[in-house]
Amino acid sequence: xxxxxxxxxxxxxxxxxxxxxxxxxxxxxxxxxxxxxxxxxxxxxxxxxxxxxxxxxxxxxxxxxxxxxxxxxxxxxxxxxxxxxxxxxxxxxxxxxxxxxxxxxxxxxxxxxxxxxxxxxxxxxxxxxxxxxxxxxxxxxxxxxxxxxxxxxxxxxxxxxxxxxxxxxxxxxxxxxxxxxxxxxxxxxxxxxxxxxxxxxxxxxxxxxxxxxxxxxxxxxxxxxxxxxxxxxxxxxxxxxxxxxxxxxxxxxxxxxxxxxxxxxxxxxxxxxxxxxxxxxxxxxxxxxxxxxxxxxxxxxxxxxxxxxxxxxxxxxxxxxxxxxxxxxxxxxxxxxxxxxxxxxxxxxxxxxxxxxxxxxxxxxxxxxxxxxxxxxxxxxxxxxxxxxxxxxxxxxxxxxxxxxxxxxxxxxxxxxxxxxxxxxxxxxxxxxxxxxxxxxxxx
Ligand code: NDP
Numbered sequence: 463x464x465x466x467x468x469x470x471x472x473x474x475x476x477x478x479x480x481x482x483x484x485x486x487x488x489x490x491x492x493x494x495x496x497x498x499x500x501x502x503x504x505x506x507x508x509x510x511x512x513x514x515x516x517x518x519x520x521x522x523x524x525x526x527x528x529x530x531x532x533x534x535x536x537x538x539x540x541x542x543x544x545x546x547x548x549x550x551x552x553x554x555x556x557x558x559x560x561x562x563x564x565x566x567x568x569x570x571x572x573x574x575x576x577x578x579x580x581x582x583x584x585x586x587x588x589x590x591x592x593x594x595x596x597x598x599x600x601x602x603x604x605x606x607x608x609x610x611x612x613x614x615x616x617x618x619x620x621x622x623x624x625x626x627x628x629x630x631x632x633x634x635x636x637x638x639x640x641x642x643x644x645x646x647x648x649x650x651x652x653x654x655x656x657x658x659x660x661x662x663x664x665x666x667x668x669x670x671x672x673x674x675x676x677x678x679x680x681x682x683x684x685x686x687x688x689x690x691x692x693x694x695x696x697x698x699x700x701x702x703x704x705x706x707x708x709x710x711x712x713x714x715x716x717x718x719x720x721x722x723x724x725x726x727x728x729x730x731x732x733x734x735x736x737x738x739x740x741x742x743x744x745x746x747x748x749x750x751x752x753x754x755x756x757x758x759x760x761x762x763x764x765x766x767x768x769x770x771x772x773x774x775x776x777x778x779x780x781x782x783x784x785x786x787x788x789x790x791x792x793x794x795x796x797x798x799x800x801x802x803x804x805x806x807x808x809x810x811x812x813x814x815x816x817x818x819x820x821x822x823x824x825x826x827x828x829x830x831x832x833x834x835x836x837x838x839x840x841x842x843x844x845x846x847x848x849x850x851x852x853x854x855x856x857x858x859x860x861x862x863x864x865x866x867x868x869x870x871x872x873x874x875x876x877x878x879x880x881x882x883x884x885x886x887x888x889x890x891x892x893x894x895x896x897x898x899x900x901x902x903x904x905x906x
Pocket of ligand 1: 671700702703704723724725780781782804806832834
């Protein structure tokens with residue numbers, strides 16, 4: 463049996479009832495087969511894959527807090543410190559009822575390679591809780607965050623493990639957690655990223671994922687003989703990633719003609735009006751019907767449908783599994799030349815395969831949306847230096863990082879005879895650096 467298959471069997475046997483973790487390990491190891499086969503004897507002797515798929519350590523803890531009625535509630539907290547061979551553990555805290563150990567492990571495992579791809583010194587970790595901030599008062603959210611951090615603060619630190627936001631953990635939650643860390647540990651340090659600008663946050667973090675997505679897409683198009691200028695782009699979602707992807711696309715001379723939310727989508731052949739979109743979504747927190755009502759050129763449609771619009775480039779920026787096989791077929795039939803994932807795992811496996819088989823350039827989220835975590839690492843640098851860089855400085859570094867990410871994955875794919883397969887390239891480039899560091903640091 464091949465080394466990859468042996469390790470896959472072992473992961474499933476050792477981690478029962480964690481299907482998401484099994485899926486993530488399978489996807490990564492399958493695409494690494496050429497590298498692993500080329501180095502099989504060395505990696506087997508080092509038990510490299512067994513070590514890589516076993517977290518350094520994982521914490522699971524009780525989070526008791528009191529709700530507004532005086533009732534004690536109990537949630538479960540998690541932090542998985544997966545791999546710190548290239549830097550301190552780094553990865554978000556997810557607050558959502560669906561959170562369990564398997565989901566945190568799947569996200570932490572993926573984070574190792576995404577963080578490695580940025581070229582910055584950050585290892586992989588992830589955490590969270592089954593707490594649901596939706597519908598809770600500010601006081602309840604604070605009570606939960608303080609209790610969560612009372613335990614978590616024992617395991618994290620600016621040079622050890624630096625958590626960030628994720629689903630359910632925004633600026634409010636980061637603020638409450640940072641306050642509690644500071645109170646208990648009596649140290650003012652950059653232990654969390656995604657902080658407010660008044661207490662150590664970084665300029666351009668808000669824009670980073672959307673802008674980074676466009677910097678990588680522009681480079682991918684350029685290296686394949688296309689210019690992003692004048693391209694017609696379909697974007698899904700209308701949240702943080704979608705809004706700033708739209709803004710940067712238009713700054714680069716492309717025309718974005720769609721956005722969506724969980725109830726419907728807008729087609730605006732004149733090009734999305736970003737100022738209006740921001741007003742509707744960021745200020746009024748309203749539905750896209752309000753955008754359509756205020757913009758004569760826009761048409762509103764209920765339900766799904768963004769990928770039926772003819773475009774040159776598609777950027778899924780909403781949620782997981784939102785670009786299905788039938789959507790991929792429409793995109794190909796309409797002459798789409800590139801898809802880059804702003805969201806995490808928005809394209810199903812069958813849709814990805816169909817796009818690649820039909821020679822559509824495909825940039826996976828692990829690379830294409832890495833601008834967010836990269837800018838979090840830049841926030842860590844600024845905190846260590848006790849300095850704040852200007853917007854232009856951070857944005858310039860972000861652009862360099864995204865251009866480098868593209869070239870790293872392009873080169874890695876070529877080295878293993880998989881030219882143009884950026885999914886394999888991303889996994890290989892992320893893996894190689896971590897594998898080298900693990901071997902160099904001995905059996906630890
Ligand atoms: P937001 O919550 O700001 O926006 C999400 C958008 O997607 C909203 O417009 C939402 O609509 C829409 N949406 C949610 N579910 C669906 C659905 N089932 N069908 C259609 N639209 C839907 O999130 P972000 O923009 O921050 O994140 C988007 C994606 O990008 C996520 O996968 C996230 O993990 C990923 N990502 C984000 C990073 C960041 O820095 N923000 C970094 C890296 C990845 P509605 O308003 O109706 O809910």
